[in-house]
Amino acid sequence: MSSNEKPLITVAGAASKQGRSVVQALLESRRYRVRALTRKLDSPSARALARQGAEVVAIPLEPGHARELAVAFRGSHGAFLMTPPLTPPATHEEALGREQADAAVEAGVSHVVFTSLENVDEITAGRKFAPHFTDKARVEAYIRTLPVISSFVYLAYFYTNLVEYYRPRRQGDTLVFPIYLPQDYRAPFVDPLTATGPAVREIFDHPETYRGQSLPVVGDILSPQQMVETFERVTGIKSAYASAFTRDELARHFPDLAANEGFVRESIGMVEYTVEHGYFRPERDLQWSRRTCPATLSWEQFLRTTGWRGEERAFGA
Ligand SMILES: NC(=O)c1ccc[n+]([C@@H]2O[C@H](COP(=O)([O-])OP(=O)(O)OC[C@H]3O[C@@H](n4cnc5c(N)ncnc54)[C@H](OP(=O)(O)O)[C@@H]3O)[C@@H](O)[C@H]2O)c1
Numbered sequence: 001m002s003s004n005e006k007p008l009i010t011v012a013g014a015a016s017k018q019g020r021s022v023v024q025a026l027l028e029s030r031r032y033r034v035r036a037l038t039r040k041l042d043s044p045s046a047r048a049l050a051r052q053g054a055e056v057v058a059i060p061l062e063p064g065h066a067r068e069l070a071v072a073f074r075g076s077h078g079a080f081l082m083t084p085p086l087t088p089p090a091t092h093e094e095a096l097g098r099e100q101a102d103a104a105v106e107a108g109v110s111h112v113v114f115t116s117l118e119n120v121d122e123i124t125a126g127r128k129f130a131p132h133f134t135d136k137a138r139v140e141a142y143i144r145t146l147p148v149i150s151s152f153v154y155l156a157y158f159y160t161n162l163v164e165y166y167r168p169r170r171q172g173d174t175l176v177f178p179i180y181l182p183q184d185y186r187a188p189f190v191d192p193l194t195a196t197g198p199a200v201r202e203i204f205d206h207p208e209t210y211r212g213q214s215l216p217v218v219g220d221i222l223s224p225q226q227m228v229e230t231f232e233r234v235t236g237i238k239s240a241y242a243s244a245f246t247r248d249e250l251a252r253h254f255p256d257l258a259a260n261e262g263f264v265r266e267s268i269g270m271v272e273y274t275v276e277h278g279y280f281r282p283e284r285d286l287q288w289s290r291r292t293c294p295a296t297l298s299w300e301q302f303l304r305t306t307g308w309r310g311e312e313r314a315f316g317a
Helices: 018-028 045-051 064-074 093-106 131-143 190-205 224-235 247-253 259-276 288-292 301-304
Strands: 008-011 034-036 055-058 079-081 109-118 150-153 167-170 174-179 188-189 215-217 218-222 239-243
Touching: 008 174, 018 034, 034 045, 034 064, 045 055, 055 239, 064 093, 064 239, 079 093, 093 109, 093 131, 109 131, 109 174, 109 190, 131 150, 131 218, 150 190, 167 301, 174 224, 190 215, 190 288, 218 224, 218 301, 224 239, 239 247, 247 259
Parallel strands: 008 034, 008 079, 034 055, 079 109, 109 150, 150 215, 174 239
Antiparallel strands: 167 174, 188 218
């Protein structure tokens, strides 16, 4: 296939962890061309995307770019759509997702893959507040009404949250992991940097198989205690769990994060929802990503592959 005959996939948020993974997996397959949307053409990540072979176009992950998006999606067979992590009080996730979807349809895209999550508002009858879940579910519901093949990936909790946001602290000879879930609660986790791309590529490879499907992307299902024990075994560093599950515990361990009341409210809503209802609805196929992409990393494999030993690392774009 000459390079112009390869289907073009346009990736929104291409410099994000999920976006980078998608760009890489699509290009590595040599079956697709990729147009990568990112805020600035001269950022290190934009340059890296270009070096990998993507056509890089400057469009930020913010609403208000409908025209540019429609132009950017033109000629694309597929589009990967995503919304960024918004720090409260910002609330434009739903508007941004809808705008991306409308632009993809206007441009004649055949297949849209949106990175979504469960509708916490619906599942909990409004009792838990987690708009960064519910807003994605609302975007998903909207996309389902549009004249386009659509599929949805649901990423589990990121392993990288412990590296980027909820970092462990040294106390004497012990590395203490304040984790936002109860010690023995088993939750789904994943590495967004390596798992998103292969899962999304599998979906673009088989549009009819995955038409209308919502697919969890999971690397491991384990408790914080198991995460800490695995970390200790892999690194040889004495480690301990500490709870950052409740509002007071979160504030004690992460005063900077807790200074934003909107963030605390969302964070508490999310973890209480997870513990009371499960992160995913019970009918989801939690084995799908590991079955179709066997290289999806477990927590132990993530630690061994990245060599992470508890130090601060940024995955910023
Ligand atoms: N953390 C979790 O456990 C988890 C689990 C499931 C789903 N999610 C969802 O995953 C999404 C985040 O994905 P990710 O972690 O792959 O993203 P990410 O690595 O944090 O990257 C987000 C991208 O958004 C852009 N960006 C950053 N700050 C921005 C701002 N203030 N305004 C506009 N654009 C900004 C940047 O792109 P440019 O460089 O191009 O500007 C950046 O690359 C969120 O919607 C989150 O809810 C997270």
